[in-house]
Every structure is written in structure tokens, then in C-alpha cells.
Amino acid sequence: ESACLITKTDTNPFFVKMKEGAQAKAAELGIELKSYAGRIDGDHESQVAAVEACIADGARGILITASDTKAIVDSVKAARDAGLLVIALDTPLDPIDAADATFATDNFKAGELIGQWAKATLGDKAAEARIAMLDLGISQPSVDVLRDQGFLQGFGIELGDPNKWGDETDPRIVGHEVTSGNEEGGLKAMETLLAKDPDINLVYTINEPAAAGAYEALKAIGREKDVLIVSVDGGCPGVQNVKDGVIGATSQQYPLDMASKGIEAIAAFAKDGTRPAPTEGKDFVDTGVQLVTDKPAEGIESIDSTKGTELCWG
Amino acid sequence: MSSDTKTAASYEEGLRGASDKVAEFHEPKSALKRLQHWLHMTPSAVPMIVLIAAIIIFGLKEENFFRAVTLSTILQQLVIVGILGCAQSLVVLTAGIDLSVGAIAVFSSVLMGQFTFRYGIPAPLSIGLGLAAGTAMGFANGWLVARVKLPPFIVTLGTWQIILAANYIYSANETIRSSEIAAEAPALQFWGYSIQPGGVKILYAVFLMIALVALLAYVLRHTAWGRHVYAVGDDPEAAELAGVRTRRVLIQVYALAGLFCAIAGWVMIGRFGSVSPSASTGQLGNIQSITAVVIGGISLFGGRGSIVGMFFGALIVGVFEMGLKMVGTDPQWTFFLIGMLIIIAVAVDQWIRKASA
Amino acid sequence: MSSDTKTAASYEEGLRGASDKVAEFHEPKSALKRLQHWLHMTPSAVPMIVLIAAIIIFGLKEENFFRAVTLSTILQQLVIVGILGCAQSLVVLTAGIDLSVGAIAVFSSVLMGQFTFRYGIPAPLSIGLGLAAGTAMGFANGWLVARVKLPPFIVTLGTWQIILAANYIYSANETIRSSEIAAEAPALQFWGYSIQPGGVKILYAVFLMIALVALLAYVLRHTAWGRHVYAVGDDPEAAELAGVRTRRVLIQVYALAGLFCAIAGWVMIGRFGSVSPSASTGQLGNIQSITAVVIGGISLFGGRGSIVGMFFGALIVGVFEMGLKMVGTDPQWTFFLIGMLIIIAVAVDQWIRKASA
């Protein structure tokens, strides 16, 4: 029996760990796992090619974190028509029932949590916050938009088009910059926004590596103590950074969980054709998201970094 | 006065009775020599040999590889790169390089889609407009290269960014769904339809790609314009002095490349079903097409190589990628091995050429 | 027998008393003409003028722009590109191109970090090993270009992928965190330290970059080796016939470029604090450095241009990026305008050169 794992990229630690989780589970269940990835964030074509390769290869099921949730639908349908079980991981397809099942976190919710936390933590100062938005890339892949818009919603900022970032008119936003989701990009973007407005006091980051870069930029001008950084992911280095006070709060997701559940589902399907059922009351299997912070805010459920470290990936 | 006029040429009397024999040299005769000579004369044969070798090796490693489905999948996966490769080949033959091919393709596809769905223009007209827009973008490249005399690398580096940004801004990052297109404007998806002889699916797009390659091969080889393209790439000053309208040819080449990219954009809609402004072809199309072009033996210094070689180059990359995936290689190892392949393929090519020179 | 020997040269009697006067032409005298001549003779002046114009314009549009902090930020943002640009300039002067610069830099920085943290090698030794590894990667490029005679574009396209993939595989995508490095191996972060005259922070890395540019400028202009680099780029066959060890020079150039990239990798650690295998430089370093090189007026066909021009080219891009981001808001529009600027900067350059020719 063989299965495929198709991730957005394989350079982001998030997907690297997801792959490791899937591999471990597959080895345990005696399934041959082949992994594929896009070359860059938002690489839709490589994912289409990967789905086609899986079909040609006679795999029993596909786990996919779609780069373009609408566009991949056709390929997924072709795979299902060919008798494969397709499970969307991390990111639901659009429409969500295009896949046999979805094991995902809600990225919008992840953003919302850190937005609410930031608002509560700033308290009165939230009204005149100076916010830097460190996003992923100018092609605005869907995670990028969901996390960004979720954060703004949670912080209480009026969204323009919720399918796109950068069209908000709230004067508290200093600007959006793109980071490619790594330290280098985070540092440069932060430096640029600081040049534009040295009084920034809240930084949203697409993921924890970008947050680490932003922190370096703040440290360089001695402002690392009085600026709040929030992020999403919950990788072990990220949680460690929460513990060290680099990041104020991060929304933790569970890629290992998603991947191993996905493999189990494929194994079950290969055995007797059973399909996984969604979480009660939702149209997908929610693998959950939790806020990790050592400074809990009232009314927002969170776990501390010690707990976060137990649950973290990578 | 003219006492020295006559004598000057006197020694030329020695010419009388000069031999008119053409120099004779022994021709190589052995079969090996003849093979080498044929390889030398047929530059596209080298990538073909590499290709066949690759197919045989993967076929032995992985039984599924030889199934018709696998091979048709490979073909359909390389249609976009193949068509972009045609555009790239034209430009590279003139000693240029076009970094904007992928961006033009993506933007053209977005324009076709948005014209239809945002403004309600009938699909065939939208397609026409999209093709025209792609041609215009190519023309802009050509104008900057030929008239303003900027280096092609810079021009297309700039237009790549400009077109990609315009694409994101204009489309507001919105994907148009496959089901909507299928319902309202199936013409956009034309190249995604297929014939299925004996159950094996072959996209119309595959035939289109082969037709385009054949057409370009004919034009380059058998028309005056094609010869001019080679001459411009070889030595633009000499071509100009010899009576080629260098600048006009350059502009035509870039505009035609733009048209090919727009066709690739149309094919993208059929192949992927939907219209997506963030398609990675916009970012990676240039490197992929350049890889195909160079593995296919077209010289980046212009004037040497054939379009059929490019086609085999694209096939080699396609076969390798698919083969490695099926053997179950990790994606990073795939990139690693494709990097090796690029170098080895070109090294083998060089070696054969040298042996046969 | 030799009746015609003497007469042949008889008409040369006319030479007796031939004028030895050197042709005289009127020299241009006006100040404008002299300026033009100076511009023509000093190719790096053109990007400098574009640069100054850009700074003035942005300074007028945006008051924050003239603050010392902004300018020092611009400088520190371009150190990596500046050092990679030095490597790229060397290669481009030999009519090559190096797509692997960014990948070598990132992989070298990962090696320095992993040597220290995975194997516990003392940081200075790890740095030395990292620099050696970068040089070796450059050497491999050079060997393939000079010995196997593959086109530089192909070689470095291949090694780019190979090195980047090796980087991910070797590091298992693991980032080494800034605080760990600061605690255990501060030498790795050396170039991130700064002096603060009058409160304005200037990184050591900025001084390093300027020193490297000055060093290379001297070597290229005032040593035999530098002249050989130009000769190889200009016409490799002629250089070989004229007695330059073309292949050796090429290998040295690529190896030296590799060393520069590794230095850039070391600087990256200081600048970004952490060691990350997925740093964007690995993907974009090549395009960024090539942009700097070309805007700086170095010909991609080799043999023409100066390293100081490259430095101004990098500065232009840095100033434009920062200026646009400060004036505008949307990254997509910034991306768009930078595309325009690349083209316009080079067009202005061409125009001034033409006017002064």
C-alpha cells in the first residue's frame, strides 16, 4: 500500500515536521509514503503535478495541504474519481467537501486569538496602537490572508475585503511588508517599517521565524522590551521564544497530529473502505489551535509555554 | 610616367596553368565515425539519446513507469513548460533571455478570465484580447531591447516584476473557480479537453504543443525570417551590415514570444481548470523554460541550437521529475538530482560534440 | 632569375620624406563637453548620479528619509547584496553568471552554525571551515566552467539547486536560535556588532563591505590578475593566445566568488542573529546581486564595468526600495515600481553614455 503527502513547500519547518509525523506513522502501519512539495509558497502547479503523479503511481490516498484551495479542486476530483482517498490537511479546500475529509486548524481562528490577546494585553493603549503587519508574500496565499485578517478582526480593526490583506484603512496600521516567512525577511521588513514609523508597538507576524527576525530588528534599536510581537505556528523554537519573552503570544497548531491522523485514515480506507467522519458540529476534523502565552489575558483561553513545549512540534 | 605599372603584376605570370583541383582529403569511413558525424550534424539528437537512456533506466527501476498513463501524464505535465520553452528558445536564439515568460503567461490567463467574468465579455473575444495583451507585453520587451538598447536580462527582469505585480493588483488575488468556468465559459478550458484512445487520456494541449514546436522548427529552418533570427543572435552588427533589419527582427521575436506565453496562459486555464493569479509559473516559468532550452542544447550566446532540442530538453526534465517521484525520492533529493542532471546532461552533450568535432 | 625582385618595391620611393606629423583634431573645449567626456571615462559616475538624484527626490517626498537612522538602515540592508555583488561582479566580468551565489552564502552560514552546534567545533574554526566550504563550492563551479567547458549559466543553475537542496537536507530545516548563538558562539555574530557614533548605529558588516569593494577595485584595476580577468571576459580566445592562463583565471574567479559568498554567509549570521537554512537569500540572492551588477553598468557580455559601479547599483536598489516603501504602502505596488526603476535606471545610464560617446 502506498500513500502520498503533498505539502505547500518543504522548506518551512511546519511542513517538514508534518512530513516527519506522517513518515513515522506510515512506517508504523507499514505504508509506503511518498512526499511531494511545491517549490515556493503558493506553488499550485507542482501540487497538480504531484496529484497526477500519485494517480499514475497507483497510491491509495493523498494527504494534501493545498496552496490554492479553489484551484486544486479539479485535480482532487480526478484523484477521487480514480479511487483515491483525498484528505485535506491544515487548509480546508474551497468548497470544503471537495475532499473526502479535512484535518485542519482554522487559520482565521489562529489569527483571531492572537489579535484578541494583543488587544486585551494593550488595554487602553490599543486605541492608539502602531501596528506592523509582517505577511508572507505578495501573491497572498490563503494562509497568509486568513491569519492576517483573523488577527485584524480579533484586534477589532475593520476589514476591507476579507479575501485580501492591505486594503484596510485603519490608521493604526503602519504598513504591511512581506517576509517569505523566514528570519531574513522578518528582519528586513521590520527594519523598513521602523524607518517608516519608529513608534511601532505591536507586531503581527505570519510565523515564528519571521517573528524572530523582527525581534532582531527591534533589539538592534533597543526596543525589544516595549514592543509586543505575536505570531502563529507553535513550533518548538517558537514556543521557546515565547518562554524567552521574544514573542508575546503564538497560536499553536498541530501538524504532527494532522499528519498521523491522516495516515491512519488512509490505512483504514485501504483496509475496508471506511471514510473518516468530521468533528461533531463541524464540516471538518478540527485538530485544534491553542494560544500559547506566559501572560494570559482575561477572557481568552490559553496555555503557558511549559505546556506549549510539551505539545510543540519540531 | 607609368613605367612601374606593368612590371608590378609580372610575377603573376606564374599563375598560368594553375591547378584547379579541389583539395582532396580522406573521408572518415568507420561506422563510429559516421555516427559521430551524424551527431555533430544533428544537434537535437544528443538530448534525444539522454532522454531515451533516462526512460529505459526509470522503466527498469519502476514497473509502473512504462504504463501508458504515466507517459501521458508526463506529456501533459510539460505542456506549459514546452510552450514557454518555444518562446524562450526564440529569444535565446537572438542572444537574449526572457525572464518574464511565466509572468506574461499568468497575467494573460488572468486577463482572459477576468474579461469574461468581471466585464462579461464573450469568452472567445476575451481569449483574443488576452492573446493580444500577451503579445503587447512581449512587444514592450522587444521595444526596450531593440530601440532603447537595454540588455534583455534587465528589461525582462524589470517587466517580470512589473507584470507579476500588475497581475496581483489587477486580479485582487482572486481565483476563478473551475466549476464556474466550465458552466459559463467553456472555451477558456478548451485545451483541457482530451481524447482517450484506448483509455489513455491525451489532452488537446499536448497536440497544440507539438504543433507549435513543429511550426517553429519549420519557420526557423525554412524561412528567411528564421535565418534572420539566427543571424541576429550570431553577430548583430554583422547581420545589420549584411542587410537584416536587426531591430525589427528583435521586436518581432519578443512580441511572438509574448504571444506564445499568452497561448501558454490559455492552456493553463484548461490544464488547471481554474484561473489563479498566484500560479507559480509566474515565479518559476522562466527558470523552467531556460532549463529546457539549455538542456536542449541552445546556446545562451545566441545563434546556435534548435527548437526540437528544446522540446527534448523539456521532456528530459519531465521524465526525470516523474521518474524520481515514482521511485519515491524525497522532494529535496529530487531537486538535488535534477541539479545534477542539468550539469550532466550538458556535459554529455559537450563531450559528444567534442568527440565528433 | 630575379629580374622582378627589385622593381616590385620601386614605387615605395615615394615614401622618402613622408610626413611624420601626427593627425591633429580639434579637442572639445566647452564645460559640458568636458563633463560628457568625464562621464564616458568614468563609468561608475553614471549610477552615482542616478543615486544622488534618487536620494534627493525621496528626501523631498518624505521627511523621515533624511534621518541618519534611515540611511544607516539602508546601508545595513544592503551588506549581503553588496558582498554577493562583489562575487557576482567578478564572475560577470569574465562573461559568466553565477546563479549559485545566494545558495553558497546560505549553505556556508548553515555549515558554520551546524559545525559549532552539532559537532561542538570551536566557532572560529567552524567559520574557517565554512569559508573553506564556500570556496570549494565556488571552485567546483569554476572547474566545471573552465575544465569541462560548460556554460556558466547551466553550471550555476545546476549547483544552485544542488547546494540549496543539500542545505535543506543537511540542516533538516532546523534554525539555530539567536539567543543560543549569542550565548555559546558569539564569534559567529561578529559582523552584527556595531559602533554608534552620535547614536547612529553602523554595523561592522558595513565597514567590511566597503573594505571588500575597495580591495576588489584595487585588485581589478592595479594588478596583472585583475587585467587578466577583464581580458578573459572580453575575448577568451584572444586572451589565451595572448598568453593568459584563461582556465586558471576562471577557476580562481569562481573560487574567489565562492569565498566572498561564504563571507556573506558569515555576515548573514551576524545580521539576522540566527542561522536559518530557509533564508530568502538562497532563492533571491542571485537575482538581487545580478540586478546590482547590471544597474551598476557591468556588461553581462564580460570585460566591461567596474566594481564601484556595482556598489552604486546596489545602493540605488536599496535606496529605491526603502524610499518607495516609506512613501507608499502596498508591497505589491512597491514591487511594481521597483520593476519600473530597474528599467529606468538602466535606460538613463544608457542615455547618458550615448550622449557622451
Place this chain on the structure above:
Amino acid sequence: MTREPLLKARGLVKRYGKVTALDHCDFDLMPGEILAVIGDNGAGKSSLIKALSGAIQPDEGEIMLEGQQVRFASPLDARASGIECVYQTLAMSPALSIADNMFMGRELRKPGIMGKWFRKLDRPAMEKFAREKLNELGLMTIQNINQAVETLSGGQRQGVAVARAAAFGSKVVILDEPTAALGVKESRRVLELIRDVRARGIPIILISHNMPHVFEVADRIHIHRLGRRLCVIRPQDYSMSDAVAFMTGAKVPDEAATAA
């Protein structure tokens, strides 16, 4: 002379930065004549004929063809007016074949539909023509008409360029040092060819450093010195020594020597 010059230039100026290659230079070519242009290295001969054939645009001055003022923006313009030129640098595309090079910019198309609709080249016809022209020049060491030009020896290349100009020139044929790299036998053929072309009524401008050749074939000799026309002489009236003396500045020509 009562006849009007076929090709005439007045006051041509061309500057390259500090160097003035043409310094108010005049020029006249009479119908049906062979006009030789001689002068020291760097005197500006190549610049003059480049201006006449559209390869460079003079900064000042005017050019008249058959009494009509013309401006050639490119060599193609000049060629369209029937002026064919062999440049010192030969202007060949190294990777293309001999036949391709000879027909560059005026390729023959197949008759019928293939040529008209599919614009297909008539390779056999072009190859046959090229082979004939080369044979006329006696370039018989060239074995293969489809050989790339880069594989030819320097002299063979020059032969191909000369053959091209001679075959296609309709009003004026310009040859910039056509025999510089040619052997004795091949040079002789070129001189014969020049005479053939004149016999067809087409005037020729011949730049050469070979005095015996110049005095043998030229009807008139334009002596170029320091970027301008010093004088025009007839070979019957002066000896080679005189010509050499004029061109190098050893002697100054008397007034009468202008034109004739």
C-alpha cells in the same frame, strides 16, 4: 568631365569622441568607373565608405545618389538603392552556412504555394547560385557550400564576401580592402571580377593598400589624407611613387591634380 557623378558627397564630418575620422570630406564617383581610394592607416577610408553605405550616419554633410540627396539610415537602405558593400570586417554570421550568408536579407523563396504561402526557402537554388559565384572567384578549396562560415580560413571568408557583393550590386559596388587576406591566385580573380562588374556598367569603389593592383585596375584614384580628400589623380598621369608620396604627405599635389 561633363557627366554628373553617380554618387557624390560633400562636407562629410564624422567624429568619434575626440577623434575626427572624417573632416569635411568630399567624394565623387562617376558612372561606370573604377575609383580607387588610397590612404594611410587610420586616414578615414573605412569611415568614408561606411557613411556612403549607410553603416554610420555622418554628423554633417550630404550624400547625393544620381543627383538626388539621400539619407541612408541603415545598410539596408543603401542596398535598396543598389549600393552593395564589402566591409573590412566582412559582416558574416559565423554560425550560418555560406549560402545563408550570401543571401542574407534577400533570400529566394520556392516557387508556387510553398514559397508564397509557407514562405519556404528555395535552398537548392540558393546553393547552386552560391556555388557558381564562388567558382567564378576560383575559391575551390571550399568543399561544402553548407559549411558554416566560421570554419573557413580568413581568405576564404573574404572571397565569400566579395562574391556576395559582386553578385548583387546594381548601382555601386564598394569593396573595402577585398584582397587583404587573399592569395595571389585569389587576388587576381578578384581583380578580374572587378573588371567584370565594371563591364556590366556598374561603378566600383575599391579601397586597397596594394599599389600595383590599384594602378592596374583604377580609372581614377581618390587620395585620402587626415580625414579628407587630398586630391584625385589618374593612374596614367602619375607614378606609383607620386601617389605614395601624396598619400603619406611626402609631396603636396599641384592644383591641377584635383579630380580630372
Place this chain on the structure above:
Amino acid sequence: MTREPLLKARGLVKRYGKVTALDHCDFDLMPGEILAVIGDNGAGKSSLIKALSGAIQPDEGEIMLEGQQVRFASPLDARASGIECVYQTLAMSPALSIADNMFMGRELRKPGIMGKWFRKLDRPAMEKFAREKLNELGLMTIQNINQAVETLSGGQRQGVAVARAAAFGSKVVILDEPTAALGVKESRRVLELIRDVRARGIPIILISHNMPHVFEVADRIHIHRLGRRLCVIRPQDYSMSDAVAFMTGAKVPDEAATAA
């Protein structure tokens, strides 16, 4: 002759694909002589001297310098053995200055620390030397020694190349058609220079299509035909017509004509 040849080659073969440029060719250069090599275009003269100077590696055959067998892997090897060559293509870097080109591969460094430790070039010395050598050749239309070579006229370029070889050759100087693009005055200077070089005791190989020049300066004439040495004659014993007849195949030399 009792003396041993300084430079000797036996049975050289060089093939380019189907073309055999050298077909078991022999060659001898005696000490202190001027040896001319003549032959039709494409006879293989350039290929011969390229083999002798390391620019190409012959497929077969051997080369002896002063009785020692040598293998030159590159022109630099030959140069290290004192063989200096002006190729037909001149081998100049167009964008570099005249002085840079003349000293390519053997640059002078500043005396003292600057030169030793910082390897700084001694530009003034190089420029002075270059200027002197050009003046010896009478190339005085060159106004600026720092001019890029690409801005020189064809003839000026050739002059620079010849000056370079003459200045640095220590054992053998080879000139492949050095006067092809030169004017009367400049050609004369080159011939004088050739004699000067011989007067310094250095033998010269001169390839030329100019029979009067060849017969004027050569001590012996190597006649090349169809890729091999047909015969070697002395200019005193034969007329130019004979030489031309031999080289074009119009006459066959008698046995005695081999060497002398």
C-alpha cells in the same frame, strides 16, 4: 646545410572534422634566418604556425626546438620557450588599452613593496615602453596609448600586434600576414622591423601573400600546398613567377628544390 634547424617539425597532422588542414607536414627554421611561408588560401599555413606556437595541438607529428622535442599545451608554453606569434586574428582584448594588451601575461610591477606585496602594476613604465615600440613602427596616428584597442582602425591594430611580438620574442618570432591590413608606409616599417629583429639574431617566420615583400626580405621560402610542404626555395634561385606557379600547382618543383 650543416647547421641544425632551430625549430623543426615532422609529420604534423591536424584534422578539423572532415577537413585535413595539415597532412603530414614538415617544417624547418634555421637559426637567424627569415623564413617566408607562402601558399594558397586555405593551404594550411595558419594551422601550421598555430601548431608551432601551441595554439592548437596537432593530432600527429612532433616538434623540436633546438633539437629537444617539445609539446606546447598553450601559447603561454611556447612563449615561455621564447616563441612569440602574431596571429591572423591578432589576439587582442578589444576593451583593454594598447599598453594593457602589449603586456598581457607579462605585466611589469612597481619596484619595492607596492609591487612585491601589493602586486601593483607599473603603468607609467608600461605606457612608456608601448609608446616607444609604436613609434618605432611609425604608428603615429595613435594619439592615446590608453585608448581601447577596439577604437583603433584595422591597420592600427595590426601594428600594435606586430610591435608586441617584435618587442618580446627571444628565440623565434612568427608573423601571420602582418602587413595584410597595413598601408604602404606602415608595411615598409614592418619589413624594416623584421630585418631589425633578424639583426638581433632572432629568426622569423613570415606568412604573407605579398610576393614582392616575401622576395625582398626572405632568406628561404617554404611553399605550402594542400596541407603540406611542397618545397623550400631560395629567392635568388627562382623568380616570383616560379614561386607562384609552384604554390598554385601550375608547375611542379624539381627534386633539387627541396630545402637548399
